[in-house]
Amino acid sequence: MVDGVQSEGCPGAGPTVPSDVLLHMHGIVKHFPGAKALDGVDLEVVAGEVHCLLGQNGAGKSTLIKVLSGAHQPDSGSIEFEGRALSVPNPVAALRAGVATMYQELDVVDGLSVAENVFLGHEITRGGFTRRRELLGRTAELLARLGHPGISPTTEVGRLSAAEQQIVSMARALSHRARVIIMDEPSAVLDSEEVANLFRVVRELTGQGVAVVYISHRLEEIRQVGDRITVLKDGRTVAAGLPASTPTRDLIRLMTGRTVEHAFPRRAGVPADAEVLLRVDGLGLAGRFEGVSFSVRAGEVVGLAGLVGSGRSEILETIVGARRATAGTVEVAGRRLRPGSVSAAVAAGAGLAPEERKRQGLLLDEPLYRNITLSSFARFARAGFLDERAERGAARQQLLATDLRPADPDRTARTFSGGNQQKAMLARWLEHGCRVLLLDEPTRGVDVGARAEIYGLVRRLAERGAAVVIVSSEIDEVLGLADTVLVISEGRVVHTGPAELIDEHAVLDLVMEGSAA
Amino acid sequence: MSATDLSPVTSADAVTAPGVLRRMMSGAAGRNIGLVIALGLLCVFGVVTAGERFASIDNLMTILRLAAVIGVLSVGMTFVITGGGIDLSVGSVLGLASVWATTLATQTMAENLHWSVMVFTALAVGAGAGLVNGVLIAYGKVVAFIATLAMMVAARGLAEMIANRQTQIVHVDTFLDVFRAELLGVSVLVWIFAAVAVVGWVLLNRTTFGRRTLAVGGNPEAARLAGINVERHTVYLYVLAGVAAGIAAVMMLARTTAGSSTHGQLYELDAIAAVVVGGTLLAGGRGTIVGTVFGVLIFSTLTNVFTQNNLSISAQAVAKGVIIVAAVLLQQRLAARTRST
Known part of the structure; x- marks a missing residue:
């Protein structure tokens, strides 16, 4: 081709x-x-x-x-x-x-000076002592070569702007004679x-x-x-x-x-009179995104497409209260959420399956059933005492419902594959009885077979009356799974419309060129 | 790990099923087996070197009384560390509570009303200090090490100010009668330690409070996104450690019959050592009360054996250091192994 x-x-x-x-x-x-x-x-x-x-x-x-x-x-x-x-x-x-690499996250040490950063790991020394004057001189040379003689080699790097820090990073690359x-x-x-x-x-x-x-x-x-x-x-x-x-x-x-073409389940179509479960109105987070408004009905899947860093994940985190919105409101099933409180959002029936499951989602060394009941274990307690048998039983039900394998509630979460860990996150919110599900990169680190299962699961959840918001870097995934697509570019919604009426090229065009449709 | 903590290990298992044994050795039960062996070795050493002087009921009671105060502090510390924190202030808070509970005003009130006034005072001081720690750490976002270090210094200073650097003799006889008594031949102080340990075990392993503690310590971000109020729970954990320090203060008053601003000096380090040796992860997310109790007993037996043999306090300190390092090395090995399987 x-x-x-x-x-x-x-x-x-x-x-x-x-x-x-x-x-x-x-x-x-x-x-x-x-x-x-x-x-x-x-x-x-x-x-x-x-x-x-x-x-x-x-x-x-x-x-x-x-x-x-x-x-x-x-x-x-x-x-x-x-x-x-x-x-x-x-x-x-x-x-x-x-060969020198400048990573996306700047890899400079804030507390050290410019010169110390440039020669980090290969300091100019004699007999174990750094040769300060030579260090400063060589650094100044490199900065001049990069067209930034204005940056003082003795300045603390944490005080520099992001652009200047990048110059420091580049000077370091040059100092290795890359x-x-x-x-x-x-x-x-x-x-x-x-x-x-x-x-x-x-x-x-x-x-x-x-x-x-x-x-x-x-x-x-x-x-x-x-x-x-x-x-x-x-x-x-x-x-x-x-x-x-x-x-x-x-x-x-x-x-x-x-x-590899992913098989997406058929959309059932959302009845126009379906209840609006999630309404986001003018939501903003200073410096990250602004003016985000959309609503999700029961049975509807809304997809957010955009590049990494466009503000997609932050939008989900703000909806659920993990970040405190600086503008706008969120309503779940008609109830306005208290900003900045995840507990309030969860109590209202909204749950986030975060992008980094291992870091943000799971208790890796705890058994699976405790991960599944993490947001609902209080339900299995009488006067504070847990009934672990009932808890395990409920977790086992969710294992079957999500087809999580091996269906062993006592295995530690760490030992499951990415796809099954993602199913555990879904199982957690199912067990909690969430009606608003926010899924951030639900198929990251998930192999092809398990992907199809997760797609099917998301669709079934919607058909049973959940409102789903899904964020994915893979545009075909958003288009294939969602009923409605929002395209996010640099913290703004640049397009909203039915998923059938836009294709992958058009979405890429929107996010890469930043032009409005 | 709650269930495996107390699961019985019979010798038959060990002989017939090496696979089962290996699994147990690498699990939580295995760590407790290690502790039992360590304690056993210490006892053998004690019997061999000190004979009757060591292996007597009297001496056993001495060891347990020695363990009781640190033991109560350590149970509280287990919760804080399991929840991902650290509390350096418990020793100072113990001192402050002991002083506050023995001021002229408190003791007069206790004589007029009831001895429990002194107990309530000590517990309230402990809870108050824990509340300050917790709020600073959870809502003020001060690093736990720093916040409790500040409390450690300040509480000690406050205790000195209140006591004017003088020892305050307990003259409420009813208080002393209650806490210096024996029940079934065992000191009330030891019973208190036992009760605190049992309540602590149930709380950590059988209640929603314990589950939240594991979640908050194991992965605070995940706990928060699951809807757990991490900040509030963190405050509870430090209040709990403070209350434990208050209980320990009452026990200290009974043992020494006096309140003093020097009570509990460096006890926080003994408590942390016992918790870590017991197998609670310093990083949080995994805690064991049974292990902590063993840790406390190992250290107090060590002290007793060394004292019986007229070995210096300095030698004791060296031995303690070696034990701490050995326990942590073992812990890391086990953690690495469970991770790789």
């Missing part, structure tokens, strides 16, 4: 590697328990270019750069760097070899002026022969700063070395069109 594109824009492919090819990753495969994150990825980077890595969430971009930076070990595949085979058993080895710098969504924390400056710095670096691997979701940025594009999808390279001028439509076509 994409062969035509691949051959047309792939100058360096083949057994003989041209001399200007700096980095060549070939056939990289990486398995995680229950999932194949990378399934034969090729990447070729030429000295002095900005090579953009494009792909939807879950396409394998993060895993790929973690392999390159030594954070993950590939199961198979080879890496050649400067014409020699390179092995990166750990991040230090990558730095030594000349030939390849990987930048993971560097523009996410920057405003437009700062982005322009970032691009200027990137251009200067490439002018000096450094190659930059640039990851971003914003196509307009890729056009401005990129030279070539490699597109990943479902853990494979689907197009390598495309020119940056490739039309948006082609890029989106490459990023979508999955190899």
Whole structure:
């Protein structure tokens, strides 16, 4: 399907590697328990270019750069760097070899000075003492090279702006004499002026022969700063070395069109007279999102689509009171919720299955049944004394209802697969009797088979009268599962409408270009 | 882990089913087996070195009386640590409560009304200090270590101010009659410890309060999203530890027949050591009252054996340190193993 594109824009492919090819990753495969994150990825980077890595969430971009930076070990595949085979058993080895990574979350130490951050881990020392003057001098040089002579090497990094911290991070990469710098969504924390400056710095670096691997979701940025594009999808390279001028439509076509089609259950349709169970009106959280309004009827599934960081998860967390709204109201079954109180939301019948199940959802070392009854165990108590037999019995019922396997209520939550842990979260809210279910990335870390089961389960819950809100980074999942879709971009709802009337391309277009439909 | 805590282990199991034994050794019961063995070894050592002087009913009672005060503090501490916190102030709060319960005013009132006035005073002081700790930590978002460190210093100072650095003799005879009595040949103080331990066990393993404690300590974010009021429960936990310190203060008054601002110095560390040695996770989410009781008994037996052999307090301290480190190393091994299976 994409062969035509691949051959047309792939100058360096083949057994003989041209001399200007700096980095060549070939056939990289990486398995995680229950999932194949990378399934034969090729990447070729030429000295002095900005090579953009494009792909939807879950396409394998993060895993790929973690392999390159030594954070993950590939199961198979080879890496050649400067014409020699390179092995990166750990991040230090990558730095030594000349591959530096700037992660999405800035990895600077707030309490240390700029100079100390730049030379963190490879301080300039003599006899165990840091050579302060040389440290400061070298740092100042690097900052000047990056076009920021104004940042003082002695300033505490915590006092700098996000953009300046990024410069520090870049100076650190340069201090390792990096030939390849990987930048993971560097523009996410920057405003437009700062982005322009970032691009200027990137251009200067490439002018000096450094190659930059640039990851971003914003196509307009890729056009401005990129030279070539490699597109990943479902853990494979689907197009390598495309020119940056490739039309948006082609890029989106490459990023979508999955190899694995998920089977979505049929929608039953929501009767117009169904009770409104959740009404969100003008909800806002300062600095994160604003003016979010929608309502969900019994039997309806509403999907929120948008990029990571667009405010989707925050919207769910604010609805349920885990974050305190700065504007707007939430009503569950006609009752207005007290802002900032999860207990109130849960008592009213609204429950959130959070994005990070292990960190935010489960008591991993407790038996499964206690996880299922975590929000309702008081019901099994008389005068405070728990009737664990009744509790186990109720949990077992929910295990059957959600088809959670193995259906052993006494096994610890940790020992279950991602899909079954997600079912446990659903079982918790079923047992509680929730009528409003908020599901944040319900299929993250869930294998294909279990996904279909979770989709079916969500649909059945809706048919039995629940109001469901689902957030997912996978656009086809939102479109396939939801009756109504809200597209979120940079904290605002940019589109609301029935799921049948919008397709994956249109949604991607909305979130990537930020234009209104 | 509640049920496995007390599950009987017969020797037949151990011989015929190595698989079962291995599972028990790696579970909570296994940790308690380790504690039983440690306590047994100490007793053997005591019998060998001190003979009759160690292995007598009198000496057993001495050990239990020694264990009682720290024991009550440790039960309270078990709840705080299981709930993901720490309370450094319990020793000072004990001192403050002992002083407040023996002021001239309190004792006069106790003589005129009832001895229980002194008990209520001590419990109220403990609960009040715990409330301040809890509110600072849960709502003020002060780190537990710092908030209770501040309380530890301040409560000790307040006790000194109230007592004017003088020992306050208990002269309410009815109070002393009650708490210095023996029941079935066992000191009332030991009965109190036993009662506190039993109530603590039931509370932790059989009630919604215990379940909330495990949830709040195991994963506060998950507990909050499940609708549990984490802040309020945290306050309850520190109040509980404070009340335990108040009970311990009453016991201290009975044992020493005096209130003093120096009572309970460094007891918080003994209590934390007993809790950790007993197998409660310092990170929270897993707690065992049975283990804590064993931890307390191990330390007081150790002290007794060393004293019987005229070994110095310094040598005792070294042995205690070794035991703490050994217990924590063991705990980490076991935690790593349960995680990998």
